[in-house]
Amino acid sequence: MSDPRVHQADAELEAPSTRHQSQWRATVSALLANRLAVFGLVMLTALVLTALFADLLIRQPINAQNLADRFAPPSSQYWFGTDDLGRDVFSRVVVGARVSLQVGVVSVGISLVAGTLIGLWAGYRGGWIDTVWMRAMDVLFAFPVILLAIALVAVLGPSLRNTMIAVGIVFTPIFARVVRGSVLSVREELHVRAVRSLGASDRRIILRHVLPNVAAPIIVQASLSLAFAILTEAALSYIGVGVQPPDPAWGYMLSDAQRFQRQGWWLSVFPGAAIFLSVMAFNLLGDGLRDALDPKQRSVIESRGVE
Amino acid sequence: MSDPLLQVDDLHVHFPAGGRAVGGKRNPVRAVDGISFSIERGRTLGLVGESGCGKSTTGLSILRLVEPTSGTVTFDGTDLGNLGRKDLRRFRRRAAMIFQDPYASLDPRRTVGDAIGEALDIHDLHQGRQARATRVAELLERVGLHPDTGSRYPHEFSGGQRQRVGIARALAVEPDFLVCDEPIAALDVSIQAQVLNLLAELQDELQLTYLFIAHDLAAVQHVSDRIAVMYLGRIVEEGDRRDVITDPQHPYTRALLSAVPVPDPVAERQRSRVELVGDVPSPMNPPSGCRFRTRCPRVFEACGRIDPDLIPVGGGEGSVGGGHTAACLLHGEVGQPVERSEHPDANEIEAGLDGALPNR
Ligand SMILES: Nc1ncnc2c1ncn2[C@@H]1O[C@H](COP(=O)(O)OP(=O)(O)O)[C@@H](O)[C@H]1O
Ligand code: SF4
Ligand SMILES: [Mg+2]
Numbered sequence: 001m002s003d004p005r006v007h008q009a010d011a012e013l014e015a016p017s018t019r020h021q022s023q024w025r026a027t028v029s030a031l032l033a034n035r036l037a038v039f040g041l042v043m044l045t046a047l048v049l050t051a052l053f054a055d056l057l058i059r060q061p062i063n064a065q066n067l068a069d070r071f072a073p074p075s076s077q078y079w080f081g082t083d084d085l086g087r088d089v090f091s092r093v094v095v096g097a098r099v100s101l102q103v104g105v106v107s108v109g110i111s112l113v114a115g116t117l118i119g120l121w122a123g124y125r126g127g128w129i130d131t132v133w134m135r136a137m138d139v140l141f142a143f144p145v146i147l148l149a150i151a152l153v154a155v156l157g158p159s160l161r162n163t164m165i166a167v168g169i170v171f172t173p174i175f176a177r178v179v180r181g182s183v184l185s186v187r188e189e190l191h192v193r194a195v196r197s198l199g200a201s202d203r204r205i206i207l208r209h210v211l212p213n214v215a216a217p218i219i220v221q222a223s224l225s226l227a228f229a230i231l232t233e234a235a236l237s238y239i240g241v242g243v244q245p246p247d248p249a250w251g252y253m254l255s256d257a258q259r260f261q262r263q264g265w266w267l268s269v270f271p272g273a274a275i276f277l278s279v280m281a282f283n284l285l286g287d288g289l290r291d292a293l294d295p296k297q298r299s300v301i302e303s304r305g306v307e
Numbered sequence: 308m309s310d311p312l313l314q315v316d317d318l319h320v321h322f323p324a325g326g327r328a329v330g331g332k333r334n335p336v337r338a339v340d341g342i343s344f345s346i347e348r349g350r351t352l353g354l355v356g357e358s359g360c361g362k363s364t365t366g367l368s369i370l371r372l373v374e375p376t377s378g379t380v381t382f383d384g385t386d387l388g389n390l391g392r393k394d395l396r397r398f399r400r401r402a403a404m405i406f407q408d409p410y411a412s413l414d415p416r417r418t419v420g421d422a423i424g425e426a427l428d429i430h431d432l433h434q435g436r437q438a439r440a441t442r443v444a445e446l447l448e449r450v451g452l453h454p455d456t457g458s459r460y461p462h463e464f465s466g467g468q469r470q471r472v473g474i475a476r477a478l479a480v481e482p483d484f485l486v487c488d489e490p491i492a493a494l495d496v497s498i499q500a501q502v503l504n505l506l507a508e509l510q511d512e513l514q515l516t517y518l519f520i521a522h523d524l525a526a527v528q529h530v531s532d533r534i535a536v537m538y539l540g541r542i543v544e545e546g547d548r549r550d551v552i553t554d555p556q557h558p559y560t561r562a563l564l565s566a567v568p569v570p571d572p573v574a575e576r577q578r579s580r581v582e583l584v585g586d587v588p589s590p591m592n593p594p595s596g597c598r599f600r601t602r603c604p605r606v607f608e609a610c611g612r613i614d615p616d617l618i619p620v621g622g623g624e625g626s627v628g629g630g631h632t633a634a635c636l637l638h639g640e641v642g643q644p645v646e647r648s649e650h651p652d653a654n655e656i657e658a659g660l661d662g663a664l665p666n667r
Contacts, residue, residue, distance in 0.1 A: 053411065069637060191412055193406075194406060194412045199396040199429050208425075
């Protein structure tokens with residue numbers, strides 16, 4: 001035991017030869033092995049490219065009316081047909097992608113930042129700060145998503161910007177809960193306690209140790225929430241309190257289509273398919289991310305859905 | 308001589324009971340329930356007791372990683388209870404902790420060099436990246452690891468090697484005092500001695516003061532100057548290492564000692580054993596009187612009524628801090644009728660068990 005050579009032999013490691021595969025690389029390869037997630041990813045890429053290059057893709061100015069060609073069925077000239085004012089449905093669906101993505105990204109961005117800050121603060125501090133914030137979140141959470149969004153838009157006034165704010169507020173409690181739950185468990189992990197025992201400040205612990213460890217559930221939640229945010233925006237626009245004309249939104253294209261159901265199936269099918277595909281794409285990606293990052297993680301949003 | 312670096316007085320740490328109570332209030336968990344001890348500079352106090360008796364909580368509350376409910380902890384003359392957030396962080400540079408689980412105490416996402424380097428970052432103990440890397444390599448080498456292993460992740464190391472990393476990280480802040488919370492309990496027997504040797508070398512070299520926590524006496528008896536035996540949130544016996552090992556005065560200490568294997572096989576077969584029977588009672592609801600009475604082979608009538616204090620016993624000098632104390636009614640006035648100071652033999656234990664069953 002006291003032979004110093006034995007001592008050395010066990011203790012020493014060879015100098016590093018191979019680089020460690022980082023966790024992110026492992027996550028990416030797990031994600032790429034999941035076919036549904038890859039399918040979602042491909043569709044999302046298409047959606048994002050469509051939104052980015054909408055101006056190049058459209059075949060007509062979106063509000064250009066060709067009253068002579070009202071209710072034209074899909075053809076080589078009007079790929080998705082025309083609507084009651086003779087506007088090109090394809091061009092409107094393409095630009096609608098931009099609106100939907102914008103609402104999704106901005107509103108989820110709002111709820112992600114607000115929810116993460118609240119969850120971090122409440123979970124790390126605990127005590128009455130935790131109680132007050134989480135009670136407030138519970139109250140918000142208790143309302144059906146659409147009802148709450150309608151109420152908020154009613155207060156703020158219907159517009160694209162206010163739709164984003166309303167959807168952002170509605171989804172904040174979901175992030176706050178997910179983050180707080182993760183913080184509560186991460187905070188008690190021994191390696192976090194070990195860093196605290198060295199004299200690390202709260203700031204350092206939260207930024208360097210807690211946040212990276214709650215990043216995975218936040219990313220998963222963001223992906224799933226994007227799907228529901230797009231759906232919520234569509235629903236708000238459908239009932240007329242969301243995005244306002246002349247901005248083309250899939251939701252109110254659908255509600256317009258309903259009035260002319262007998263004149264043309266294409267009026268509802270294309271915007272409907274666009275909503276369906278983008279929501280599904282975000283969902284598939286979100287599920288794939290969750291499985292890749294942590295198979296055990298279960299999302300709060302699943303139990304909620306959109307009423 | 309009496310110049311303690313650390314002094315703990317009547318420390319209590321109670322945890323609020325979990326929220327599952329059905330009607331009415333639940334008792335708090337009295338993890339640490341009134342303990343006092345002190346550790347001299349450069350010395351080691353071994354803190355022993357079964358799992359769940361409050362050892363880790365004691366260590367954590369000294370560093371104020373867990374807030375004490377009451378009592379005082381004095382470090383180098385400063386009452387830690389009065390420290391503000393900044394001063395507390397500064398104090399944590401002088402006192403560090405080594406944890407039982409070398410797997411969980413390192414962040415799996417960060418290289419070990421980063422873990423050690425962070426300790427330097429926290430207290431601004433380096434000038435620039437180069438100096439940081441040099442110091443990390445030095446620390447790795449000091450604990451017996453290859454200096455180039457800093458770029459590796461914890462999962463590439465064995466348990467013993469990880470514990471060395473944990474020690475290097477603790478040393479990085481240049482502490483005077485280390486809480487070693489069962490540092491070898493999770494390691495292979497074959498490497499336990501190496502880690503103990505490393506801790507002993509470091510103590511000599513850096514004049515460190517240790518609180519060394521273990522759940523059995525085997526680990527503690529070789530590294531400690533003094534030993535405190537803990538049971539259900541209390542210290543039941545405390546004294547010089549030799550006194551506690553060779554002349555244990557509390558029935559619980561005797562039971563713990565008889566669980567330590569003796570290297571000589573003949574002696575091992577001949578010696579008397581005191582088996583601890585039953586479970587440790589809940590710290591939410593400790594027994595009345597002596598807390599050990601539900602499992603004590605020597606229990607008698609008064610044990611259910613009187614909660615024994617630590618009093619001077621055995622051959623020790625009897626002075627506070629320097630002597631040998633035990634909290635058992637066999638010593639002192641109530642316990643006069645029972646002879647003391649002998650190792651219990653099997654008959655005696657039987658008699659004790661027959662004579663007085665625990666009165667609950
Ligand atoms: N954070 C906590 N909340 C509630 N109870 C706790 C907490 N930490 C420890 N305990 C309880 O306190 C008692 C002592 O625990 P601990 O100090 O870890 O014991 P040991 O280190 O001696 O095994 C145990 O009963 C344990 O369940
Ligand atoms: S006081 Fe009684 S029960 Fe407690 S250790 Fe002494 S003999 Fe045993
Ligand atoms: Mg412990």
